[in-house]
Amino acid sequence: MVLSPSGELWCEDERRSATLLDAQHPLNGLDYVEYRRDRNAPAGRQFWLEATFLKPAPALDAPGATILGGVRSVGLRVVTVEPDAANPLRLLLFLDAEGDFSTYVLALEHGDLDPERSEARFGFKAGCPTEFDCRAVDLCVPDPLDEPDLDYLAKDYQSFRRLFLDLIAVRNPDWTERLPADFSVALVEMLAYVGDYLSYLQDAGPATESFFETCLHRVSMQRHARLIDYTMHDGRNAATFVQFDLEPAPDPTPRVVPAGTRLVTRIARPLIGATGAPGTVLPADADFDGDPALEGASVFETSALIATTSAHNMLMVHTFADVDCCLAKGTREAFLYGLDGDAIYRPAFAGGDYLLIEEARSPTTGAEADADPRHRHVVRLDAVEDTDDPVFxxxxxxxxxxxxLDPLTQDPLPLQRVRWRVEDALPFTVCLSNETAQAGLVRNVSVVRGNVAPADHGRTVRRDGLTVAPGTGRWPLATLRLPDAGLTRHSGPFDPALSADGRPVTARHALDAPPRAAAPAIHLRAILTSAARRFWTPVPHLGDSGAYDRHFVAETDGDGSTTLRFGDDIHGRAPLNVESVTAFYRVGSGRRGNLSAGALVHAVSPDLAFWADPGVATGPVSLDPGDPGANVAFAEIARVRQPLPATGGTDPETIEAVRALAPEEVKAIQFRAVTAGDWREMALRHPGVASAKARFRWVGSWHCVFVAIHPVDTGNLVALPGGGVRLADDFAAEIRAHLVKFKLAGTDLAVRAAQYVPLEIGIRLCIEPGHYRGQVLQAVHEALSNRVRPDGSTGVFYLPAQDFGADVYLSRLYAAVEAVDGVESAEVLVFKRYWELPGDALDRGRIELGDFEIARLDNDPNFPEFGVLRLSAVGGA
Known part of the structure; x- marks a missing residue:
């Protein structure tokens, strides 16, 4: 604000003061005035003004200073004027009295003062408490516009044309042109057309996209859904396994198939520059963008580097020279050996390698053509052990x-014992040898193959010279649009580890992530104006990104086009001073990748120059991402086999599906636990929990919720002396981390195992004539066991199926026993808790359990404290 001598001139930008501050300018100016008082000072010095100037204060006496204004207190005088020793820009003007609550003006007269800056407003009561801004503002309010009376319901061409014609008639009554050929009518119709077009954009733009129920674009729906914690997925690529048969290596150089090796469906036409159909391995320069022979081919890529050797093409499972052998369902280990003519050698697998177990010939006919293709299973090893068989x-x-026969001249049969992960346990029985009347003795029905790699759908492309579009207007975030449609979403980390030349170095083994957890397969290499190179990686959203995190969000619209959205230096770093961008990403996803077994038959030689950084003198020098100096070579591939179909490919979720499912999911899923029932529900959301029970207790200073966990995998229970159990440390920590997210303030959380109650049950059976007593006893034992039976059913005391507080009823035992073929009658003799004396449970027909108790009957002779079952029988054979 500036006070003009000719009146009040209100300005927000005081540039005149900057002109006066120039040391060469002869005039000075009054900057501001502050009032001070000290009632303990002598008379004449109790009230004073501190006048601050733009330059050193001029020599001024009392007559040259006048106090103007006042409502109740008027006629104030300046008694004396003194310079301020502490500040050369300030004068102290002592007054004879104090003013009222109104605004006063200090007017100074001096030849060196600018007339415009010789006055300043001030108040005597600035220190008094007030709820209002003490600054008086006189805004320069514009005159109201002379707006016509418009019909805001006009939305199309006809209504806009009618609106314009009516407005012209009001503003210019003498205008009579109505012919369509008249220039003014043509101008009106052109404006009506533009209005119709803008109205459509308004309806199909922000007005529509701003609402969950009306938006038409995927990006808008994704953002709406995220506001209610619903993740709208963009689909996921399909995944499978491939197995390579190798030619013997011409030299001892280790042979590998690196991550990112392309695998292609059959190519029947010659490539550009070739005269015949391609062989198993395509050249590294195969042009998937421009070669007509490759148009329409489905491309997969391996997701982890594997070491390969022709010695692992086919291996045998050692049966110790016995016949009619099989690997039972659920098996997790085998002894392997390889054959080179008549010589037997030991495989050289390591932990983390993949093996294919497949039926190579029919166990009935012995013919390879009759092998069941469903009897194929891929496992991943977690332990290997070199051993031998001294008998052979x-x-x-x-x-x-x-x-x-002669240990001095004959070496033992070399073997390698391999053990694979729990989740890879055989889902079916694997036949190893069989003897039939039709084919005689059939050996090596099932074999093991190495050189297996995980692979998923999508082709990696590189696009150089991309530019980042800066944000403008109300959308200040920079964006980058990808030139290719169909960005791959795969199972992998959102923020992958990258080597110095930009290659992902983190192997991806778990390729079965749900679509909502799939990550966009893309990262960027930006070249800054300083010639520095920086990598940018994707994240699900920028809400958790810091100001220095080089993150972006990949948003794919309904037409498959993808736009990358960067941060604003608050949530995610803004891409400032970026000269150009190189994007490495994959294209190909969805259901079209769900290929049948055997579809992938070609591999493509790796192109090391693909990843080369133009700013680095040397590119990649190794096929091993973890060892740039390793001396390895690409495998000599003779055949590419896809033993299993590719599965998991999912198309992007539709807008209609989100509109139907998201509101219901918000209602159905609760993200806080208040009652004991809430805690049980939250615990059951963990896939490793079979049942849970919760109870609140006062622990002296606050409430604590005790959550008892009954795990699905009994391996997560640690046995204690006396029959007690506790949760395994890692599993307990995992459950606590899962539950603590739902905890309310003021409540503590304790996680513990369920209280398992061992039972002691004795049953006497009467076997029907014509049945073997031992077989019937075995069948009853299986019916009352704690295991999964061969037919897939479970025993009565199968532990994961038990629940808290579920009483054990005698009638259920009788029903299970009498359902066994060969049981004529049964009598339960003992029915009680293991540690207790017999009570009235047998007479009452049930064993009652407490809220946190679960019945347990393992019938393991080594651990009777976990329950005992005694069976006796009469009759039968």
């Missing part, structure tokens, strides 16, 4: 194992 030698005789 390391050579075959007539195709049969040779007994090792």
């Amino acid at each position: 030698s390391d050579r075959l005789t007539g195709g049969e194992l040779t007994a090792r």
